[in-house]
Amino acid sequence: MLPKPSDWVTFYANVKRKVNLDLDLYKANQLQRRIVSMAEQKDCKSLDQFWTWISLSPANMEWFLDRLAINVSELFRNPEKWREMEAKILPELLKKSSRLKIWSAGCSYGAEAHTLAAILDHKFSGSHKIIGTDIDTAALNQAKAGTFGPTDFKAVPKEYAQYFHAKGSDYTADPRLKKYLEFRKGNLLADRFDTGFDLIMCRNVVIYFTEEAKADLYKKFFQALKPGGILFVGSTERIFKADEIGYQTVLPFYYKKPLLGEKSWRNAS
Template identity: 45%
Template sequence: MANEYAQFIEKVKKKSGIDLSLYKETQMKRRLTSLYEKNGFRSFTEFFDGMVKDSELYDAFLDRMTINVSEFYRNRNRWEVLQKKILPELLKRSNQLKVWSAACSTGEEPYTISMVLSESIPLNQIRILATDIDDHALQKARIGVYNERSLNEVPEEMKRKYFRKEKHVYMIDEKIKETVTFKKHNLLADPFDDQFDLIVCRNVLIYFTERAKDDLYRKFSKALKPGGILFVGSTEQIFNASHYGFTSADTFFYQKVEKSRP
């Protein structure tokens, strides 16, 4: 079974460029086993052969692998810290912030960033790069239609201002959509842009191995400007932040250390 999963990892990497060995094995195997059993397969070998023949099954694999669970203002008190403590300091440096929502799933996170920023600067000054590995998630994000459950944490003022209800769904305002550019990106394989003021990557790193997380922390640090901020999820505290050139700006917010001048 272990050898079969190793072969599955190799085949997936050749087909998609996704390296499953960088994801926690126990969690990933459990998630994918339930998917292939649900579709009538008895092994990873059969499952991969099925994915090669059936593009819908392959898409289902990508969806299951990338954990597309998201909501607006997730852990709302952290977004209040961003708004009241972190952003004022960043905006002292520049009112044209370079922002990246990494592993953005179906768009709730980057749109939340835009709404939070809109309380401090005009929408026409907001530019957010939002990336994910899953084309289907990105497609949903660009459409910007959400169910009521996704909006549970949205402040009433923001809900009235930036959402339009149609029957049982909510459409996000076009002005917010225009602030976000969505692109496909593999965090574990693709190069990172740099000179970001703020990188938000939440509730994703917990699925990666320690080796993969170590590499990502280094790459995030390199991608930030000195003084820039990495905002992670509420189960993703970096215990050795200084090892990556970070200092704690608040709980789950890490600031890239500015080099002292000689």
């Protein structure tokens, strides 16, 4: 199948009208390759036919949306960053607030949120809340169930193994983690954001977004953070011109919204 530009315009407009997802904000090459491959799996000969199939039932729509976004994840993904989280970032945040409000934005099936819940419970137990959001309903259902596959577990440090119980070749999160976690549907490219976050984690999500969408998102995260709050991004996602938005880089891939009265690097002379 080789859709024409006008076929894509119609397809994108249909998706936007039906589920308020603006596909123009995703990198076109990757996305279109994925959509064509999905259409071919359903034996559709054109995007128009594929849209007809998608519109047949809510289940078909869900099948399409779930495959649109790649949700690869892992517990303790990039373990060295989680060691910094435990040793430097969380102690600093807890000096300012005893009940942390945290957002795992683009949480997929909840590995990142469960990782942080395990660290909090083990080292900084308290009434903290981690809200995980994603557009992928199937991934969110798995996050709510707290189940993980064998490859998710391979980077879990020894002292945290107690939080993930082997069940055949899979793993289930320990019930102690439940009280920290809440998962709900959310579209980073369309929703109004909640505010007052101590920590926002958005890792390996924006790689699919256009440069403009990325820049807008980082500005919206800045507004959603408390002064002194931290944005934690993926290990290939250094924010270009972070200081222009107002962030201070505290460690690679950790960005801080300065405290009131504290100069951001941009304003420091």
